[in-house]
Amino acid sequence: MSAASPGLLRSARALLARDLRLVWRRRGDALQPALFALLVVVMFALAMGGGRQVLRDFVAPYAIWVAVLLAGLLSLDSLFRGDAEDGSLEQWLLAPVPLPWLVAVRVFSHWLTTAVPLLLAVPVLGEFLYLPRAQLPVLLLTLALGTPVLSLLGAVVAALTVGLKRSGILVALLALPLYVPVLVFGAGSVAAHAQGLDPSGALLLMAAGLVAAAVLAPLAAAAAIRIAQG
Amino acid sequence: MTDAAPSPLLAARGLAFARNEVPVFGPLDFAVDAGEALLVQGGNGSGKTTLLRVLAGLLRADAGRVEIRGRPAAPASRAHAIAYLGHLPALKGELSVLENLEFLCGLHGRRPDQQPGDALAIVGLAGYEDAPARQLSAGQRKRVGLARMWLSPAPLWLLDEPYANLDLEGIHLVNRMIPAHLRSGGAALVTTHGAYAAPPVRTRLLELGAAA
Numbered sequence: 372m373s374a375a376s377p378g379l380l381r382s383a384r385a386l387l388a389r390d391l392r393l394v395w396r397r398r399g400d401a402l403q404p405a406l407f408a409l410l411v412v413v414m415f416a417l418a419m420g421g422g423r424q425v426l427r428d429f430v431a432p433y434a435i436w437v438a439v440l441l442a443g444l445l446s447l448d449s450l451f452r453g454d455a456e457d458g459s460l461e462q463w464l465l466a467p468v469p470l471p472w473l474v475a476v477r478v479f480s481h482w483l484t485t486a487v488p489l490l491l492a493v494p495v496l497g498e499f500l501y502l503p504r505a506q507l508p509v510l511l512l513t514l515a516l517g518t519p520v521l522s523l524l525g526a527v528v529a530a531l532t533v534g535l536k537r538s539g540i541l542v543a544l545l546a547l548p549l550y551v552p553v554l555v556f557g558a559g560s561v562a563a564h565a566q567g568l569d570p571s572g573a574l575l576l577m578a579a580g581l582v583a584a585a586v587l588a589p590l591a592a593a594a595a596i597r598i599a600q601g
Numbered sequence: 602m603t604d605a606a607p608s609p610l611l612a613a614r615g616l617a618f619a620r621n622e623v624p625v626f627g628p629l630d631f632a633v634d635a636g637e638a639l640l641v642q643g644g645n646g647s648g649k650t651t652l653l654r655v656l657a658g659l660l661r662a663d664a665g666r667v668e669i670r671g672r673p674a675a676p677a678s679r680a681h682a683i684a685y686l687g688h689l690p691a692l693k694g695e696l697s698v699l700e701n702l703e704f705l706c707g708l709h710g711r712r713p714d715q716q717p718g719d720a721l722a723i724v725g726l727a728g729y730e731d732a733p734a735r736q737l738s739a740g741q742r743k744r745v746g747l748a749r750m751w752l753s754p755a756p757l758w759l760l761d762e763p764y765a766n767l768d769l770e771g772i773h774l775v776n777r778m779i780p781a782h783l784r785s786g787g788a789a790l791v792t793t794h795g796a797y798a799a800p801p802v803r804t805r806l807l808e809l810g811a812a813a
Contacts, residue, residue: 381707382707382708384707385703385704385706385707385708386704386707386708388704388707389693389696389700389704392695392696392700393693393695393696396695396696397695453693456689457689457690457691457692457693457694458687458688458689458690458691459691459693461659461685461687461689461691462685462691462705462708462709463708464658464659465657465658465659465679465680465683465684465685465709466680466708466709467677467680467681467709467710468680468708473708600659601659601660601661
């Protein structure tokens with residue numbers, strides 16, 4: 372009987388359905404990362420004054436990348452903390468499905484509900500900074516490849532700090548150095564494209580990084596959760 | 602499962618646990634067979650919860666081993682054999698009681714002959730299916746936890762202070778659920794500080810001393 376033993380797909384479906392329901396019930400919160408990124412971009416625009424030329428040529432893609440990265444960083448703490456506090460993580464550990472699988476599904480649902488709204492807001496952010504329309508597809512592509520890597524790397528950090536009462540700035544201190552390569556390749560490929568170069572090399576490297584992170588990060592995060600719950 | 606030489610559902614062999622080199626319990630030797638309940642008694646801080654967490658696999662024992670059906674416990678065999686009711690409710694406040702139970706069934710599986718709605722009726726929460734879990738009292742959350750155990754396909758229940766927060770009727774409920782579970786071939790480990798209640802079944806007693 373399929374009901375007796377939950378398969379990988381069944382457990383993933385249950386977890387996804389739960390997370391989507393939770394986001395829907397707190398849908399006000401779901402907009403916060405996008406609003407935060409919007410404010411960061413507005414800060415950049417205000418700080419640079421009316422320097423439209425400067426904004427367009429030097430700031431826009433990098434500012435958007437940094438805004439998206441910071442917004443993702445702020446939402447990291449919610450990845451496992453709620454589940455740790457109410458005992459859900461204990462039940463994950465005891466479930467007859469591998470913990471790295473549940474972690475991977477959780478990271479995916481977290482990415483889906485925090486990063487995807489950000490990606491949808493990126494065209495608006497681009498308008499604030501006079502981002503040339505021709506650069507928008509490359510920027511979106513780098514973000515679509517980069518934000519899952521950020522979520523996966525961040526999951527390891529979130530799992531390492533989930534045992535602490537308040538992780539606060541520690542999450543940022545641990546995660547930001549890991550984010551550097553993603554930022555360099557992501558923003559770099561937009562810059563290369565802006566200068567008329569072919570960005571596909573950097574994009575392929577990011578895709579390779581995504582594959583590696585998707586395999587390794589859930590294993591590392593699961594090991595960290597096991598330690599934290601012990 | 603009856604092998605040629607039936608081995609107990611759960612056995613501890615020289616099981617010991619220490620926190621920062623201070624022994625918490627053990628070494629302990631005991632076995633729990635299908636149809637049996639083991640009552641783990643001891644005062645506050647005597648290591649009852651720690652013992653259950655070690656048996657569930659949430660903590661690693663320092664010495665000795667846990668056997669399930671005669672084999673050393675591996676994560677997979679543990680997950681299929683053990684259902685654990687701890688102090689934390691594992692409920693999401695924003696989700697309804699029924700949604701919470703359905704998620705937990707999706708995670709752990711469910712006895713094919715049981716439905717989440719019926720289990721809620723058994724634990725006396727009929728009519729609360731659509732109530733958000735955050736509105737429940739501590740005792741009602743405990744009852745949802747009992748409903749989760751009832752739905753679980755695992756034969757061995759690890760119940761950590763199942764009587765805590767429950768009213769008199771809730772205590773009777775636990776005392777009815779455990780024998781029913783044992784009759785259907787299950788087993789249970791129940792911790793209690795011995796003050797109130799004990800399930801009226803064939804129980805064996807494991808007394809944990811006060812923390813050294």
